[in-house]
Amino acid sequence: MSELTALSTNALACTRGQKLVFRDLGFAISAGNALAVEGPNGAGKTSLLRLIAGFLAPAAGTIRLRTKSGEIEDGEERGKFIGWLGHSDGVKPQLSVFENLKFFAELYGAQSPIDPALEEVGLARLRDLPGQYLSAGQKKRLALARLKLSNRPLWLMDEPLASLDASGKKLAANLVTAHCASGGIVIAATHEPLGIECEKLALGAA
């Protein structure tokens, strides 16, 4: 699916407001794999995702993407490979479910049609409902559809299973599995088991 072949970090350190969150973090993950980042509250799971996304600058160390056409270290360039599923859902209350998804599909230049994506996450029935009436779980499903449509090779997911019901969790696991099978990379910060075979990275308490 992409030309991304691996992601690696070396001696990575992160500070937040003068306080050291973690240091000497080194890991590598290659295309087709998922990595579950685990750890107690405050261990730096979200910070790690924001570091990889390029929002935060590391206090020390490097994050490197290996692609078929060379290596990328620059944070902003890295951003163009990333599909983001954040802690906040990014659903606009004034826009319908369809409009919400269509906007991001257009913004990301997605080629895939919108309606099948809504069907896949089980929101086809709510297509024209304004975002404000969605439950937390339904918003998360919408965010999953958006992530898939973004068509990016490296998925960063912050608590992907939070507020999802049993079938939603299964859906998320299936999406992750399919993404890995097509050669993508998934890094998910999570408290609960993802429900799939994956590598694990434990962050200690700060």
Next chain:
Amino acid sequence: MNSVRALLFRDMRLATRAGGSAMLALAFFAAVAALVPLGVGADLKLLGRIAGGMLWVAAILAALLSLDRIFQADYEDGSLDLIALSPLSLEASAAAKIAAHWLTTGLPLTLLSPVLGLLFNLPEQGYVALIASLALGTPAASAIGAIGAGLTLAVRRGGVILPLIVLPLLAPAVIFGAGAVLSALDGLANGALWLVAAFSLAAVLLAPFAAAAAVRLNLAS
């Protein structure tokens, strides 16, 4: 280009939907403009003279009202992270957002201004200058406002600090804009209009870069 259009239309849709800021700005503009004659009294000659200045001040205040929405709402619900990671550069995103803000506030305010001019008994030779100066000057309010909105992004109740940052920077637009209307009333050559245009042009060209830098700073916090 599709991405820019998507962001532009989406921001305009959000501003014009229920609870959006476009109608709010218009209503605020009309309310302030209607209050001034009540305060100043029925001196028609005086009202006609101060019409340009009062309408300019009211228009800037009305535009300020909705400025914090340029980035704030997207920041709070996580959309801004997604916009930052999109193929669009933050500079282009800021430019699209500034354009959307102007199209939903500055432009409607400009179109409403001649009606409010009637309330002030603005002499007929002043209308062209009033409309032209607002049309040329209000983009500066959206552009400079976006810088302030980017800077106050992570500040709680940033909407309150925002006018303090933005208003002083908009003083030149008010001076030249109101001046243009006065010159027209006095039948003088209208150089002030060109100064409004120049100020606005500089603001619109530079603001996306400054606003993007401010947003970047806040995303990293």
